[in-house]
Amino acid sequence: MSDHLESTVPEPAHAHAGAAPQASLPRLGAAAPLFEAVTTHGKIRLEDYHGSWVVLFSHPADFTPVCTTEFMAFAAIAPELRKRNVELLGLSIDSPTSHIAWVLNIKEKLGIDIPFPIIADSNKEVASLYGMLMPDESKTETSRCVFAIDPKGIVRAMIYYPLTTGRNTDEIIRLIDALQTTDKHGVATPANWKPGDKVIVPPPSTMEEVEARLKAGFECADWYFCKKAV
């Protein structure tokens, strides 16, 4: 086999109805595993989201307090994500009926509408494809995982949190802003970057590039470490 063939992006994994779930872990830069799933908004396929960013996130279980705070926080950022062409998609292995009852309960007791679909992954197919199950942590619940999938269906970021720690939804917006800034300007973003801050100019790989960047008027601490405004 030629080097070229070996380095092509592999076909995305796919959930097959009826097949025993096989645990796997998505890879950054690879095609997001495809799936079809039952949700609180009807049947969906990941392919339906082609052209939009997707934030797919799992939670351990419905009617649990940390998850409830997270759902309120995800609902609060949904409009900001929409402005960025991002769709939210929740998941746990609870049934559709449980999801619906919990969504109604959050509305009734806490006054919050949950605007995004929640996957009822009762047979753990999607959870297995995305490595959301951590048997040493829980045999029956998905961990708190977040996958940022870009409009071409590529996995661009993954966040894994344990059962006991609620996620920071501001960080999810910051992550999307950073990924979209990288795509738009071909740059990287430094620690604790936020929109408006300077970005990192990718390191040079030739002497010619070193000389060019030193003349370009970037803010450089050294030849390999330059920032610019975008």
Ligand code: BEZ
């Ligand atoms: C919660 O959401 O409150 C929770 C869920 C699983 C384990 C611990 C806390």
